[in-house]
Structures are given as structure tokens and as C-alpha cells.
Amino acid sequence: MRQGGLQWYIVRRLIYAVIIAFGVVTITFILLRLGPSSPADKYLANMSARTQDPAQVITAIEARYGLDKPIYQQYADYLINLARGDWGWSFSTSMPVMELIKKHWVYSFQLIFLSMVFSAVLGILIGVYSAIKQYTKTDYLATFFSFIGISIPNFWLGIMLILIFSVQLGWFKTYYDTGLPMFSLANLKALVLPVITLGTGMMAGYTRYARSATLENLRKDFVKTARAKGLPEWTVIGKHVFRNAILPIITIIMFDLSGVVFGGAYLTEIIFGIPGLGRISFNAIFANDYPLVVTITLIGAIVVLLTNLATDIVYTWLDPRIRYD
Amino acid sequence: MIKEISKKVGGLRNLVFISALAALVIVLIMDIYTVDSILEPLEYFYILFAILIIRYGLYPLYANRRLTRYYWERTKRHRLSVLGLAFIIFLIATAIFGPFFTQDPTKVNFQEKNMPPVGFTIQQSVYNLETEQFVTREIQGTSRHPLGTDDKGRDMLAMLVSGARISLQVGLLATVIAIIIGTFMGVVSAYLGGWADNALMRFTDIMMTFPFFLLLVFIIFIFGPSLAFIILAIGLTGWTGTARLVRSEALSLRTREFVMASKCLGVSDIRIISRHLIPNVISSVIVIATLSIPSVILAEAALSFIGLGDPTVTSWGMVLHSGQRSLDTAWWVAVEPGIMLFLTVLAFNFLGDGIRDAFDPRSQL
Numbered sequence: 001m002r003q004g005g006l007q008w009y010i011v012r013r014l015i016y017a018v019i020i021a022f023g024v025v026t027i028t029f030i031l032l033r034l035g036p037s038s039p040a041d042k043y044l045a046n047m048s049a050r051t052q053d054p055a056q057v058i059t060a061i062e063a064r065y066g067l068d069k070p071i072y073q074q075y076a077d078y079l080i081n082l083a084r085g086d087w088g089w090s091f092s093t094s095m096p097v098m099e100l101i102k103k104h105w106v107y108s109f110q111l112i113f114l115s116m117v118f119s120a121v122l123g124i125l126i127g128v129y130s131a132i133k134q135y136t137k138t139d140y141l142a143t144f145f146s147f148i149g150i151s152i153p154n155f156w157l158g159i160m161l162i163l164i165f166s167v168q169l170g171w172f173k174t175y176y177d178t179g180l181p182m183f184s185l186a187n188l189k190a191l192v193l194p195v196i197t198l199g200t201g202m203m204a205g206y207t208r209y210a211r212s213a214t215l216e217n218l219r220k221d222f223v224k225t226a227r228a229k230g231l232p233e234w235t236v237i238g239k240h241v242f243r244n245a246i247l248p249i250i251t252i253i254m255f256d257l258s259g260v261v262f263g264g265a266y267l268t269e270i271i272f273g274i275p276g277l278g279r280i281s282f283n284a285i286f287a288n289d290y291p292l293v294v295t296i297t298l299i300g301a302i303v304v305l306l307t308n309l310a311t312d313i314v315y316t317w318l319d320p321r322i323r324y325d
Numbered sequence: 326m327i328k329e330i331s332k333k334v335g336g337l338r339n340l341v342f343i344s345a346l347a348a349l350v351i352v353l354i355m356d357i358y359t360v361d362s363i364l365e366p367l368e369y370f371y372i373l374f375a376i377l378i379i380r381y382g383l384y385p386l387y388a389n390r391r392l393t394r395y396y397w398e399r400t401k402r403h404r405l406s407v408l409g410l411a412f413i414i415f416l417i418a419t420a421i422f423g424p425f426f427t428q429d430p431t432k433v434n435f436q437e438k439n440m441p442p443v444g445f446t447i448q449q450s451v452y453n454l455e456t457e458q459f460v461t462r463e464i465q466g467t468s469r470h471p472l473g474t475d476d477k478g479r480d481m482l483a484m485l486v487s488g489a490r491i492s493l494q495v496g497l498l499a500t501v502i503a504i505i506i507g508t509f510m511g512v513v514s515a516y517l518g519g520w521a522d523n524a525l526m527r528f529t530d531i532m533m534t535f536p537f538f539l540l541l542v543f544i545i546f547i548f549g550p551s552l553a554f555i556i557l558a559i560g561l562t563g564w565t566g567t568a569r570l571v572r573s574e575a576l577s578l579r580t581r582e583f584v585m586a587s588k589c590l591g592v593s594d595i596r597i598i599s600r601h602l603i604p605n606v607i608s609s610v611i612v613i614a615t616l617s618i619p620s621v622i623l624a625e626a627a628l629s630f631i632g633l634g635d636p637t638v639t640s641w642g643m644v645l646h647s648g649q650r651s652l653d654t655a656w657w658v659a660v661e662p663g664i665m666l667f668l669t670v671l672a673f674n675f676l677g678d679g680i681r682d683a684f685d686p687r688s689q690l
Contacts, residue, residue, distance in 0.1 A: 156663035263538025
């Protein structure tokens, strides 16, 4: 591979990511301004109990948030503030949005991270195993369970887990305990049900993909060659089949982040009362705290953008067959 | 006279189709300018949906009976997909006719709250007014409420039937909207190429960067929860996957001989797109539509579950929401809507898999 081609590829991907980020921010701005109520109304609804003269308050708020300026000026201010790291003031909690995010992101992160590890490891292992044992009872069982896992609504699964393991059996608490230290067994135990809730659907998906990717590679010529050379089966599967099958699965795992994981984490946090970003966004919605809702939506999009970028760059190293001219 | 016009638009069926659409638009325009609304906003969706289903679904199936039989034979070999189809038909029948036979799903009756389903008995502590003490009393399920009641005494069966209606409405309508936008974007972008393709695909990329559910919550937060709006929001955000798939298929079609030949003959772009490109991508579109209905249904259920659904209708997600609050007193309120949701999603997944295999000539069953 020509080194220059690769560097150019990475630079182009970076520029492209900046353009997409710009687009994402623009779309949120447009959606906000298209909405039937202006931010001032939302703020007014928030503090309606204290208002004496609504009109005066609205003017004051509009001046405070620059809503009396022309629309292009507002847009420019919005962009500049975002770039400077000033992401707004959360009405409902009376603190800068960024402070709030800094305090809560780790709860979402631990949930998402553990679920992805859980689902990726188990899903890929089961998938590869069931492909090696194709058309056996184990294979049918794995396929059957993956179908169920894909179809089960994760928020319902969460409620059922609470019903069975917390309410009936009393093994776990029905609510996540925030007082626990981050790296402790008790915290891990508190996360068991949430991780199963979020991870089951993903795991079922990865099982299916891993199975079909492995099956595809098992038929390839280089596998036959490896077997003909008399390599042990373990080496054939591990080195020749698995390494080739894993690439598309990594793409899917990264892709899932935008589709399944954030939505699932949002709901899981609400069900179990985990104070992550989903939960605070949920609270913010009912408190009409629009800067917080906007910021969390933007953060979701930015995380997806960065993972996509990272996947593309990691791919250059994982898959030497791709050329980047 | 009719013959001449119908020849111009390509056959009588197109004339009927176009006039049906035109009639709908005229009614819509009249609706905007008159004080009394003729049709509810959602009813426009239904009529549009019915027209499209007949034109692009039922009519072609009827016109090519041999092909229909062939596809049916192939789909039938998947026993599970036939099972899924049977369940979906049952669900549609329930959604259409069920509400005429069940009680009012919104009727609150605190005398009969938390009644278990038929065949179950539970212990319930009730406050006795005379002795001023809590008494434990045994409650049995009755045939009046075969699936029990929730914590406000609403009939579970009636709520589930109403929920089936909502879920199917959202699932089918939002998918149709998403599919139409996605197909249009994909075909146009592939056919035009150049900067138009670039612009449309970059826009698709931007939309794909938003996590689907977060964007949905954001839109509902800004515009407010009404059923029509939820459907629109899901449709307007869920088209990206279809657009990409259709684009990649249309790109390969664009270089095929029959498209080249039509171009050389001077056929207009619109006609090439509508007569050559769209009919050729329709089979993959049907597959992706069937497979995306479950996620749409789940998205609506999740929205109403967290309290962002339309508060005026009873949907499965809403029942599940009230079920979560009464987990320790009435487990069935949370279990029943979830089972319905699960079975519906499973049925659509099975059917989608069957259709995919039937439409894919490479797959061997």
C-alpha cells in the first residue's frame, strides 16, 4: 500500500467528518426554529408560576438568549457558542449543560460499554460455534434463540427481568443504586439486569451475523487449502475463518451504535433509574429544559460520528486488502 | 375521450390511479379552505395508503397471477413465515373489527381494578371502610374481563385491541412514508449522478449520524405528541437505509441495456425512473419494508412507554407504562401488552425473512 494514499484518505475522512458535524448542528438548529413554540415559550412554561407580566418576561428572555436578533445572526451565534464549548444553561437543574453531562455521562458509558462487551463476546462465540456445528441441534437452538432475542422488545424484557428477579425472587434491587463506588462488585451486580436488557437484542443480532459470516468463510478455498495442509482444526478456525469473519461484524457493531444502542440505553436507563444521559434527557423533556435535550441529541450524533470515523481508520489497519487511493 | 387520455398516461389503471390521487388532493385543498374539516389528518394517510397498496401491491399481484403463485409457493416453503402471515392477518382483523366487540378501553372503574385474567387468583389487600382496616381478599378472574383489568379498572382486552389498531397504523403508515421517501431519494440520486447524487447522499449521511431514537424523541419534544405527528416523524427519519439500498441497486440498473436503449430513444428522465428503475427495485423495497415494520412498531411503543406517545389513544406502550408502575400488584398489566408486541414483531420478522428468500433467486430453500 502506498503510504501517501493512506494519509490522504485519513485527512479526507477528517474533513468529511467536520462537514457532517456541521450538517448535524444545522439540522438541529432548523428543527428547533421550525417548532411551534420558541425556546422562550418553553422557558416561560418552565417558570410560569413566578411570572407577573408574561410579555415582559418573554422580551427579557428573548434578549437574554439572543432570540430578537435576525435568524442568520442567531445561527452564527449558535455555531460560535457550540465551538467555544458553551452549550447552554440547563433551566431545570440550574447549571451549565456541560457540567451536567460531565457528571452523568459515565453512567451511560458503563452501561453501554458492558452491554457491548457482553453482547459482542457472547454473540460472536455462539455464532461461530453454531456455524461450525451447522445443522445440528445446537445450531437450531442458537438460531431459534437469536430469532427470539431479535424480536423481544428490550424495554419489555427489562420489565420482565425486574418482575421475575427483583419483585418475585428478590435477587436484585428494582432500582439502580447510585451510591455505589464505580469499580466494585456491588455496582457490577446492580448492572446485571440492565446489561442483559440492553445486550440481549444486540447479542442475538451478532449471533446471526457471526454465523453467516463464518459459514461463508468456511466454504472458501483458503480454508480447504489450510485443511489440506493438515493444520489442526483449531488453527484453521481461529486463524483463517475467524479473522476474516470478524471484519464485517465489527462494522455492524459500530453501526448498531447509532441505531440500536442509544435508543436501547435510553429506555434501559429510564426503566432501571440509572442516572445516565438518557435519564437526564428524559427528565429534561418533561421539565421543558430544551438546551439539555438539544445537547444530548447532539452528543449522541457526535459519538456516532466519531465511532464511524474511528472504524474507518481502524479498518485501514485491520484489513490490508483495502486500497485508499 | 377516456381512451385517449388513458393512452397518454399509460393505460386505464394509471388513469384510475391518478384520478384517485387527484380526488384526494382536491378534498385536501377544500379541507384547507373550509371551516369544517371533511376528513381527519390521519384519514388522509389511510386513503393514500389504500390507494398505493392497491396500485402497487394488490393490482400487480392480481395482474400477474402466475408470478404471484410462484412467489407464494416460495414463501410457503418457510413454514414460520406462513405462521407470521397468519398472525398478521389475525391482528389486522382484530384491529379493524375488534373495537366493535370489546368494551370501551378508556372506561375507568375503580370497583373492578387489578382483576387478574381468567383462571388466575390473586391476594389483594383492600381497605375496609367499616372496620377501618386493610383486609386481604381473594380475587378471581371473571369472564367479564377475560384478560383482567389494570390499576384503574380498565379492561385489558379492550386496551390490547385498541393497541393493535395503533401499532398497525403506525407500523404500516410510517413505513410507507419512509419507503416512499427512501425510494425516491435513492432512485433520483442514482439516476442523476454528479453533484445531485453527492448532495442527496451527504444529506442521507447526516441523517444517519443522528441516533434514530434520540432524533425521534427530539422531534416529538419540539413538535408535540400526536399520533399523526408520531407517524410523520418516524417516516421522515426512517428512510435512510432504504435510500442507500435503492441507490446501490439503481446504480447498477442505470448501466443496463434497456435503460441505455430507452435513453437513446429519447425517453424522458421521469419516464425512465418511473417505468424502468422503480419497478426493478420494488422487490428489494418490499423486503426492506417488511423487515422495517417491526422497528417502527417498537419505536412507537417505546415512545408511548416513556410517556411521549399520543395521550388520547390507548397503545401497547402506554399500557406497558402503567404496567410497570403496578408490577408488584398486577403483573399481567405489564406482561400482556409485551407479549402482543413481541408476537407482532416476531411475526413481521418471520414474514420478512420468508419474503426475502422468495424474492432472492440465489437463495436455495
